[in-house]
Amino acid sequence: MWKTIFRRILMMIPQIIILSVLVFALAQAMPGDPFTGMITNDTPVEAIEALRERAGLNDPLPVQYVRWVGNAVKGDFGSSYTYKIPVVRLIGERIGNTIWLSLVTLILTYLIALPLGLLAGRFQNTWIDKVIVVYTFITYSIPIFVFALLLLWWFGYHLNWFPTRGSVQSGLVPGTMEYIWSKFYHLLLPAFTMAILSTTGTIQYLRTGVIDAKSQDYVRTARSKGVPENKVYTRHIFRNSLLPIAAFLGYDITGLIAGSVFIEQIFAYPGMGNLFISSIGQRDYSVITALLLLFGLTTLFGTLLSDIIMSIVDPRIRIQ
Secondary structure, eight states, X not given: OHHHHHXXXXXXXXXXXXXXXXXXXXXXXXXXXXXXXXXXXXXXXXXXXXXXXXHTTTSOHXXXXXXXHHHHHTTOOOBOTTTOSBHHHHHHHHHHHHHHHHHHHHHHHHHHHHHHHHHHHXXXXXXXXXXXXXXXXXXXXXXXXXXXXXXXXXXIIIXXXXXXXOSSOTTOOTTSHHHHHHHHHHHHXXXXXXXXXXXXXXXXXXXXXXXXXXXXXXXXXXXXXXXXXXXXXXXXIHHHHTHXXXXXXXHHHXXXXXXXXXXXXXXXXXXXXXXXXXXXXXXXXXXXXXXXXXXXXHHHHHHHXXXXXXXXXXXXXXXX
């Protein structure tokens, strides 16, 4: 196990180097620079050039890349040109909201997807299966921003059941039960929106696994021994059908963290996704490159996590 993990970590080193080059190149390819928005008809060109020179933007690209990587290794991504605070501090203020949103979304996703996938596979080609297939077709085809706007309008503005922006009610003392409940209450609608759209793959994988497992010899043996049908599905078929889902658990976690950009923007939820979109509009390059690198690293570690989980639940695939 430890040899496998160590080998996968070594394989990630060139991937991280390539990721850093791509992130730096993407930032350089964006139009303008952090000081473009400061230019007006009354702004002296010399003043803007002095700022660019001081920030090192006039240095050769290899010099800028080496300086950026060296600072990133030390945890220094510079300061935000917009918020005038260190990038690490700015991301630290937002990352907790995104992590909690992703965690609640993941829980809701499996609470919805696992029962539906099991029912669809057990009652194959019945009206239950057809209803669930239609549900997965709709959730797969509807754009995330359309679905989010519909839920925001209906539950937020029309029914007024949930808040429509922010992550906590203002004026509450951090650490109190009121504060904790307000945090959970504010992320519930965005999390439910993401969860509904994230159930499609899990339902389809589980449905296929259940259908395949129903014809296996160990299922026939369990039935011949008089095992109740419910236990056949919950203890035998369901457990073995979870293998492909477990393999994608790491991808699901990291995908939710990196994929919450649109949800956070629509619900005005102050997480990393919302910060990423606003930084692009303001050309805040320090924040953009830091977030892109963080999202990329999260994806790489999600791949590692999926490999580890799969090797635990199915020892046959462990790399010797």
